[in-house]
Amino acid sequence: MARVYLDNNATTPLLPEVLEAMLPYFGGQFGNASSIHSHGQATRAAVERAREAVARLIGARASEIVFTSGGTESDNLAIFGIVGGKGGHGSPVGGQRNAGQWSPVGGRRGADGSQLTVHSQSHVITANIEHHAVLNACRHLEELGCEVSYLPVDPWGLVDPSDVRRALRDSTQLISVMMANNETGVVQAVSEIGAIAREAGVLFHTDAVQAAGKIPINVDEIGCDLLTLSAHKLHGPQGVGALYVRKGTELEAQMYGGRHERSRRAGTENVAGIVGFGAAAEAAVAGFSREDDLKIGELRDRLERGLMGIEACRVNGGTQRGGGQNPHPKIAQDAILRVGHPRDSRPERVPNTTNICFEGIDGEALVIALDLKGLAVSTGAACSSGAIEASHVLLAMGLSAEQARGSVRFSLGKMNSAEDVEFALAVVPETVGRLRELSPVWVGGQRSEVRGQR
C-alpha cells in the first residue's frame, strides 16, 4: 500500500544528508566530547560545529546555544531555569532585568542556595494555546506558589500583544509565548511581544519548535531572551533540541551533574544527535535561499484549496488582518494574502500546516480511516493511551467541542511532493463522505439535531 506522510508537525523524516552526517558518530567517532584526548577532541569539534550551525539558523552566537534532549526539556529549562531556580529569591523583582537593557538578570541565587522555591510574588505570562511542555510547566509553577496569567487568543488563534502589556505586573519574571502553533501553524506577533518585554524589562521566552525550518528566525528581530528548538521537527533526529539563552541571561541549571554546556545543562552530550541537528539546521538555512523550498507553501495551498471543495468545512486559524478581499471566504485570508517567499513578509501561518474542521464527523475516526488507506495525518493531542483529547488550542479559539473533535491537521515537509497532495485529495473527500453517512449528527448534507439526540 502507498503510504503518504502529512504529519510533519509531529515529526519529520531524516534528510539523507542528516543521516549521513550522523553515521560516523555511531561508529569510529565515539569519543566523549569532554575528554582531553584526541577521541574527545574530534567529537568536541563536531559538537561545536553543530552549535554554530544551529546558532546560524536563528541569528544567534554559538555560545548562546544549550543543547538539550528536545523541545520539552528546553521549555522546562527556560521556565524553571528563570522562575523556579534552585536559589532563594531575595527580591520580588529578582527575575527581571533592567528596563531597556540587555543586561544580566543577577541576584537570583540566594545565600541558602539549595531549595527549589518560587518567590511568592513571582508572576509569569503565557498563552492558553501553548504546547503542554509550557502549559504544564506553568501549572507546576502555580503549585509552587507562582502566579500565572494565561492569555486568550482571538478566533484566528492570535494572542493580542496589548493583552501581554496589560498582564504585566511589577512581579512579572517571564513572558512565554510560542512563535508558531503546532496544531494550526498560526504565527504569533512575537516581535511585538518582544518589544513589550524589552520595554518592561521582563525576560521573554518563545517556543519556536514549530517555526524553525519553516520560516526564518532571528532572535534579535524577535527580541527574545530564550528560544526553544527541536531537531526532529526540521528533518533532524528525535531526542535532541536546544535552548537559546541570550548572552548575560542568568539561567539556573535544572539537573545536577558536570559542567557541560557552560554549566547550564549537565550530562554527556548526545554527539550523534547534536551533529544531526547541526546538519538539519544547515539544510534548513540553505532551504530558505532555494526556490524549490517554496514548494511546501504551494503544496499546502493546493491541498487546502482542494479540501475546501468538500462541503461544510473550514480552515482553523490564520488571520484576516492585512486587508484585501478574500475571494474565497472558506479559505483563511492568509492563504490568499501570503505571497512569494516567506521572508518577504511575516506569514500569518507557517507555510506547511493546515488545520481543517469537517463538520459532523469525528476527527479521530477520520485519522484512523485515512491511516488504513495509507494517509498519515493527525488531530489534537494524543494522551498516554494513544487516544485523542479535544484540542485545547481549537477550544481556546472558540470552536465548540464538536467542531474541535471534527478537526484534522495536515502538515507537510521537505519530502512531500505534488503526488502526495493528489493522493490526499483523492482519499480525504470520499472518507469524509463515508463518515458523514454514518454520523448521528449529519443527515442528508446537514446537521440534524433530532438524530443527534436519539
Next chain:
Amino acid sequence: MSELVAETIAVAMSGGVDSSTVAAMLRAEGHAVIGLTMQLWNQRRLAGHSGMPESVSGRCCSLDDVYDARRVAETIGIPYYVVNHEERFERDVVRPFVEEYLAGRTPIPCSLCNNHLKFDQLLVVARSIGAERIATGHYAQVSFDETAGRWWLKRPVDRSKDQTYFLFGLTQEQLSRTLFPLGGMTKPEVRELARTYNLVIAEKPDSQEICFVPGGDYKKFLDAYLEEQGAEARLDVGGEMVTASGEVIGEHSGVHNFTVGQRKGLGVATGSPLYVIQINNETRQVVVGPDEELYTRSLRARRVNLISVASIDAPMRVAVKIRHKHAPAGAVMEMAGPDEVLVTFDEAQRAVTPGQAAVFYEGDVVVGGGWIS
C-alpha cells in the same frame, strides 16, 4: 470455517484474554482485522477526592491494558487504535450509574456500556473505518433465524461465562453487525488457544468488577464523583429506616448506600437478621425486615427490548434472570404497557432489585429484557 468469506472486522480489544483471542482467531481465519480499544474513563480523574487514594489503579482503560492490547495486535500483525469515548461514557454510563444509586436503585453499568458504547459508538467507528461488523470477546451466540426472520441472541456453550444478561439491549441492527466468536468455546479452551497463538496475555486473570470503580467500592466512587461535581450534585439522600409496618427503627445516611437484599452495614441492631426489603426514593425510607419479606411473585420491567420476537401478543412462558448470577426462574410474561411487561413467577423470588435487568429466556434463546422498576 471454509465457508467463511474474508471481510474487514473490527475487534473490540480490552487487553484481556477473551478479546485478544478473538482478534487472533479472526486473523488466523484470514479476515482483515482492525483492533480497537475504547478509552472510556480516566482512572486518575478522581484521585485524591473524598476517600479515593492519590494513586488509583482501576481496571478500565488502564495503561497496562492498552499496552497489552497493543502488544497482542503487534504479535498477530493487525492495525490497532485507541479511540476516545470518555464524554459519551460519562454521559451514558457513569452519570446514570450515579443517578440510579441516588434514586435508591442498583444499576448495571455494563449493560449501558454495551448499549451505548460498544455496540453503538464503537460500531459507528468500525463502519467509518471500513469494517461492517465488530467482534467482541463476550460469551454469547448470535445467529439469524430464518423462520422468525430475526437475529437471535443465545446463551453460550460455556454456561459459567454466560454474558447474555448484559446484552439484552442489543437491537436487530446491532446484532446483525456483531460476531461473538467465543460463543461455542469454553474458557479453558480460549486460554489454550491464546497460548497456541503465543499471546502475552494468555495467563492474565479475568476481570470481575465494574471497570471504572477501583477495588469494587462503589460507595467511595459515588462520594468522590459527587465531590468532584461540586455542591449542587450532592443530594441530601439521608432518611429513616423503617419496618414494613412503618415503625421507625433508625436513620441512614443515604439511599445510595443500600441495595435490596443487603444485610450488612444497616446500622441497626435487633435480635434477628434484618435485610433491606425496599428503598422508597420519594420518602427516602429504607424498609428493612426479615428474610421472608424479600420474596415476591411478580415484577414489572420497563424500557423493554425484544430480540427473538417482534412483539408479545399473548402471555408467554419464559425463564427469567433477575441478576447476573441468578438461575433463570420459570415465569409468565405479558405486556403491561407500551414498553412495559409484567412478569409473574411460578415461585416467589428473593430480592427483586429495581435498577437491575430482567432478562427473558426461552431455552437458550434470549427473548428480550427490560429494567426492573
